[in-house]
Amino acid sequence: MEAAHGRETAPPPADPPTSSGRAGRNLPVAVAVGAGLGALVLVSLYTIKEIFLGVMTFFLAYGVRELSQAFRAQGIRLPQVPSMAAVVAALVAAYVAGMFGLLAAVALAVPALLVWRMFIGTRGYVRDSTAGLFIVAYVALMGGIVSLMLSADDGAQRIVIFIAVTVSSDIGGYFAGAFLGRHKMAPIISPKKTWEGFAGSALACMLVGAGLVPWLLDGGRLWQGALLGAAVVCAATAGDLVESVIKRDLGIKDLGTLLPGHGGVMDRLDSLIVAAPVVWLLLELFVRTT
Numbered sequence: 658m659e660a661a662h663g664r665e666t667a668p669p670p671a672d673p674p675t676s677s678g679r680a681g682r683n684l685p686v687a688v689a690v691g692a693g694l695g696a697l698v699l700v701s702l703y704t705i706k707e708i709f710l711g712v713m714t715f716f717l718a719y720g721v722r723e724l725s726q727a728f729r730a731q732g733i734r735l736p737q738v739p740s741m742a743a744v745v746a747a748l749v750a751a752y753v754a755g756m757f758g759l760l761a762a763v764a765l766a767v768p769a770l771l772v773w774r775m776f777i778g779t780r781g782y783v784r785d786s787t788a789g790l791f792i793v794a795y796v797a798l799m800g801g802i803v804s805l806m807l808s809a810d811d812g813a814q815r816i817v818i819f820i821a822v823t824v825s826s827d828i829g830g831y832f833a834g835a836f837l838g839r840h841k842m843a844p845i846i847s848p849k850k851t852w853e854g855f856a857g858s859a860l861a862c863m864l865v866g867a868g869l870v871p872w873l874l875d876g877g878r879l880w881q882g883a884l885l886g887a888a889v890v891c892a893a894t895a896g897d898l899v900e901s902v903i904k905r906d907l908g909i910k911d912l913g914t915l916l917p918g919h920g921g922v923m924d925r926l927d928s929l930i931v932a933a934p935v936v937w938l939l940l941e942l943f944v945r946t947t
Contacts, residue, residue, distance in 0.1 A: 698820060702813040710807060714748045717800045720922040721792055723912045731907055734785045739773045740792040747797040751804035759801040766793050799930045802937050814873035819936040821869060822886055823929050825861040826893040833857020847901045855894060862886035874944045881943045888939060889932050896931030
């Protein structure tokens with residue numbers, strides 16, 4: 658991508674190899690923030706599910722703000738207001754009206770973004786509108802799929818499985834990569850990712866999935882949970898790499914600073930966003946919603 662002054666922006670320097678999955682992070686702080694977020698998720702899910710919906714909507718809308726600021730540094734004027742509105746509409750519509758509501762919200766968001774940007778001016782229209790459509794697909798649509806899982810009668814259990822299995826990918830990969838990591842997976846994109854770390858992620862995802870699916874879902878089977886875990890580790894790893902590519906293209910290390918020890922909201926949600934449709938689809942195939 659070219660910067661506003663016309664020169665190609667060089668990618669940020671590769672982080673030096675360390676045992677940490679994210680160089681320079683304060684591990685105790687990161688663990689404390691992660692534990693706090695986990696407690697918030699569990700309390701909201703098992704009291705009033707709409708609280709979780711509100712929390713998720715806030716974080717994803719804030720994530721759009723982070724992306725908007727990152728894009729602006731490269732001269733991209735993201736239509737921020739309609740993009741944030743699209744996220745809110747998609748999540749609420751999916752929760753209230755299911756797949757029809759999600760599709761309607763996303764479909765209406767597209768012309769809204771195009772028209773909104775049209776009145777700002779013609780210069781950079783295609784570039785900026787494309788960034789807005791990227792937000793609709795990457796944040797609004799994926800977030801709406803999480804709302805679909807939440808809206809089921811056993812939605813709390815589905816969300817717990819989704820988050821626990823996806824987060825276990827980070828945890829398993831962190832420890833396996835720290836102690837065993839030798840062979841780089843994608844050195845240009847993410848220098849610290851190793852195949853040994855990926856194997857640790859896969860093992861953790863499959864064990865957690867095999868344990869949670871038969872325990873939390875009526876009719877769930879151990880093999881279904883293991884298969885879910887195998888699919889999630891691929892999606893979560895892809896999501897992490899996609900986020901790394903985005904940040905390298907924009908020439909930044911983190912998308913924000915809201916979450917101490919983690920970076921920005923989108924830095925924390927990268928794996929979850931891409932894993933969401935995979936988990937939703939497999940759970941729909943394995944255990945039908947009621």
